[in-house]
Amino acid sequence: xxxxxxxxxxxxxxxxxxxxxxxxxxxxxxxxxxxxxxxxxxxxxxxxxxxxxxxxxxxxxxxxxxxxxxxxxxxxxxxxxxxxxxxxxxxxxxxxxxxxxxxxxxxxxxxx
Amino acid sequence: xxxxxxxxxxxxxxxxxxxxxxxxxxxxxxxxxxxxxxxxxxxxxxxxxxxxxxxxxxxxxxxxxxxxxxxxxxxxxxxxxxxxxxxxxxxxxxxxxxxxxxxxxxxxxxxxxx
Numbered sequence: 001x002x003x004x005x006x007x008x009x010x011x012x013x014x015x016x017x018x019x020x021x022x023x024x025x026x027x028x029x030x031x032x033x034x035x036x037x038x039x040x041x042x043x044x045x046x047x048x049x050x051x052x053x054x055x056x057x058x059x060x061x062x063x064x065x066x067x068x069x070x071x072x073x074x075x076x077x078x079x080x081x082x083x084x085x086x087x088x089x090x091x092x093x094x095x096x097x098x099x100x101x102x103x104x105x106x107x108x109x110x111x112x
Numbered sequence: 113x114x115x116x117x118x119x120x121x122x123x124x125x126x127x128x129x130x131x132x133x134x135x136x137x138x139x140x141x142x143x144x145x146x147x148x149x150x151x152x153x154x155x156x157x158x159x160x161x162x163x164x165x166x167x168x169x170x171x172x173x174x175x176x177x178x179x180x181x182x183x184x185x186x187x188x189x190x191x192x193x194x195x196x197x198x199x200x201x202x203x204x205x206x207x208x209x210x211x212x213x214x215x216x217x218x219x220x221x222x223x224x225x226x
Contacts, residue, residue, distance in 0.1 A: 032213055043203055043217035044155070088155065092213055099168055100145065100215055104154035 003027060004091050006103035014111050019076040021106050023089030026070070032092040033065055035074045038105065039085045048074060079110040114138075116218035118204050124224045130192040133221045136185055137206030145205040145215065146179055146189050155203070161187065194225045 004025050013019045021035075032051055036044035050056045050063040050072070062075040072091075076083055089103040117136040125131055137144045145160040159169040161181045169179070176195070181187040191198055201222050205215040 034214065036215075043220050044215075045217070046214050049214060090215075099157065099160060100213070101157060102147075102155040 003101045004089055004103035006087075006089050006106050008104055008106060010107040010109055012109045012111060013079050015079060015081060017079050017110075019079045019083065019108055019110070021074040021076075021087050021089075021108065023072045023074075023103055024070055025072070025089075025091045027091065027093040028070060030067075030070075030091045030093045033063070033072045034090040034092075034100070035061075035063060035072075036088040036090055036102075037085045038088060044088055044102075076108075079108075081110050081112045084108055084110050116204055116206050116216055118202075118218035118221055120221060121219060122222045122224075124226065125194055126226050127195055128193045129225075130190065131194045131198075131223060131225075133189040133202050133204075133223070135187045135189070135204030135218060137187070137204070138208075138216055139185070141206035141208040141216070142184070143207040143209075144181060144187050145207070146187070147203040147205065148200045149203060149220075150200045158189070191223075194223075196225045199223055199225050 006023050035048040037047050038044040048061050048063040050065045053065050053067055056063045060077045064073045086105040086107050088105045090100050092100050119134045143162050146158040147155050149155045158171045159179045160167055164181045179189045201220045203220045204218045207215050
């Protein structure tokens with residue numbers, strides 16, 4: 001079983017719709033969770049972090065965490081063509097260090 | 113701040129040759145990570161350092177790979193001898209304890225082994 005799993009997609013949504021991206025992780029003691037965005041040919045960049053159960057909102061982005069279900073999600077409201085990218089879920093376990101493990105990523109296409 | 117700086121941006125080499133990738137982390141960051149990204153395997157953690165000390169190298173695929181961090185501002189990832197299956201994009205990333213573990217990535221090195 002992979003440590004961090006994501007549906008590879010592609011996920012296609014129309015402009016203005018809500019895009020929902022999901023991630024599950026296997027290490028039950030994981031404490032820190034991140035969403036990175038990666039445009040084609042570019043490096044990943046952090047867009048959201050979440051550390052406690054519940055929702056965290058930042059502009060059009062909302063991260064959701066459910067530690068009991070070992071589930072993290074990212075919602076993108078009012079999706080724009082510029083949101084088309086690969087979204088990587090990342091997890092840090094409770095190892096005392098900063099070992100960040102990434103999922104394979106979900107490709108998102110927003111159609112104009 | 114200039115961000116994480118990697119060199120070279122592109123490297124094309126022949127099978128069996130030695131390849132050295134370089135990374136300068138963001139000043140003040142005390143953790144440095146080397147990742148490899150391929151279509152098939154995604155973004156894999158190879159090794160990470162904290163305060164210049166290798167903490168976890170369990171992701172290094174085999175003895176042909178080695179990494180060093182001689183000081184806080186420089187790290188290398190070496191492949192000797194290189195093989196075609198090593199072709200990938202290699203990313204370096206850095207983080208600071210004060211940045212809540214968020215990673216800042218370099219632009220990556222696109223490695224092609226022929």
